[in-house]
Amino acid sequence: MTLPIEVRLQVDYTRFAVDVDLTLPGQGITAFFGHSGSGKTTCLRCIAGLEKTARGLVQINGETWQDSAKGIFLPPHKRALGYVFQEASLFSHLTVKGNLEFGLRRIPARERRVQLDQASELLGIDHLLTRHPDNLSGGERQRVGIARALLTSPKLLLLDEPLAALDASRKREILPYLERLHDELEIPMLYVSHSQDEVARLANHLVLLSEGKVLASGPIGETLARLDLPLAMGDDAGVVIGGTVSAYDPDYQLLTVRLPDSDLSIRVAHSPLRSGQPLRFKVQARDVSLNLQPDEQSSILNRLPVTVVSEVPAENAAHVMVRLDVGGTPLLARITRFSRDQLQLRPGLSLWAQIKSVAVLA
Numbered sequence: 001m002t003l004p005i006e007v008r009l010q011v012d013y014t015r016f017a018v019d020v021d022l023t024l025p026g027q028g029i030t031a032f033f034g035h036s037g038s039g040k041t042t043c044l045r046c047i048a049g050l051e052k053t054a055r056g057l058v059q060i061n062g063e064t065w066q067d068s069a070k071g072i073f074l075p076p077h078k079r080a081l082g083y084v085f086q087e088a089s090l091f092s093h094l095t096v097k098g099n100l101e102f103g104l105r106r107i108p109a110r111e112r113r114v115q116l117d118q119a120s121e122l123l124g125i126d127h128l129l130t131r132h133p134d135n136l137s138g139g140e141r142q143r144v145g146i147a148r149a150l151l152t153s154p155k156l157l158l159l160d161e162p163l164a165a166l167d168a169s170r171k172r173e174i175l176p177y178l179e180r181l182h183d184e185l186e187i188p189m190l191y192v193s194h195s196q197d198e199v200a201r202l203a204n205h206l207v208l209l210s211e212g213k214v215l216a217s218g219p220i221g222e223t224l225a226r227l228d229l230p231l232a233m234g235d236d237a238g239v240v241i242g243g244t245v246s247a248y249d250p251d252y253q254l255l256t257v258r259l260p261d262s263d264l265s266i267r268v269a270h271s272p273l274r275s276g277q278p279l280r281f282k283v284q285a286r287d288v289s290l291n292l293q294p295d296e297q298s299s300i301l302n303r304l305p306v307t308v309v310s311e312v313p314a315e316n317a318a319h320v321m322v323r324l325d326v327g328g329t330p331l332l333a334r335i336t337r338f339s340r341d342q343l344q345l346r347p348g349l350s351l352w353a354q355i356k357s358v359a360v361l362a
Helices: 040-048 096-105 116-122 138-150 168-184 196-202 220-224 337-343
Strands: 005-012 017-024 029-033 055-060 063-067 081-084 156-160 189-193 205-210 213-219 238-249 254-258 265-269 278-284 288-291 302-313 319-326 329-336 350-355
Touching (some): 017 040, 029 040, 029 196, 040 156, 096 138, 205 220, 254 278, 265 302, 288 329
Parallel strands (some): 029 189
Antiparallel strands (some): 005 055, 302 350
16 A cells, blocks of 8 residues: 655755645655745755755655654665756766666665666667767756666655756657656656646646745646636646547547546547547646637537636736636636626636637647
């Protein structure tokens, strides 16, 4: 049985303090999200044992790494964790294989849960093993760094903005490998990022931090949909939905994805996937329009019956953010105040949400 991750920490600096009390899932990816200086990296450093002045409790799957009340503090090298930084920091004098073997040698053979060939295959670096770091791209170096961290057979993997130093094309290169780690390994990951799209694509659970405090912690689908959080105010505000593929149209290259616990579905422009396969996707609030009637003559393929839950003013004074319910699944729409008044929106009103298939981020 997987036990939760317990993190209760306090650390004080001259002009900044972190004070968090978190119970996190013992599996999947938990994202620490917030603006620069919100305390994301400090939390990871405390969990890793790199902040000796931190007070509190760190328990990973029932194993206590720190308990200040009992005088317990394991140094970093005795904590079964892997740490991936923004820069891979590979040993330049070693080949890729040599770098991986360095991680592997830290763990006695009988305790190894991840083997070199497994890590190489998972990160797609088999063809790089004989190269030196100077002959790798930024994305390749980072994949090697992640593989090296995995070869320590960690009980927890910490990733501190691992894509921040990469350009857009390199990010697109590495994201599928991070998704694969999530799907194929049972190692829980704590992932620091300031990119909401990254978080939406990877995370199951979201911790929102501001000035060293926790504003929210919960499943990503529900947390992104909360109108009382600053996440809903930005231009990239939206919701993450985990659906199930029910059909594929090869002529038009459109997937039909059934919404969770519902007979409703959404069509997505996507490559083929087998029926029954899970697929998570993001719907941006700015890509949702509302109509009192289903417009059958429109080019917009997705027309979903929704109910208005609530609304709040957006950062732009001309806009409002509206939370909707789609058969139990939350959805956000950013519309003008003029449209709100023309539609006479109010909580409980039933109407139709329209979403372009090409706008769904799957």
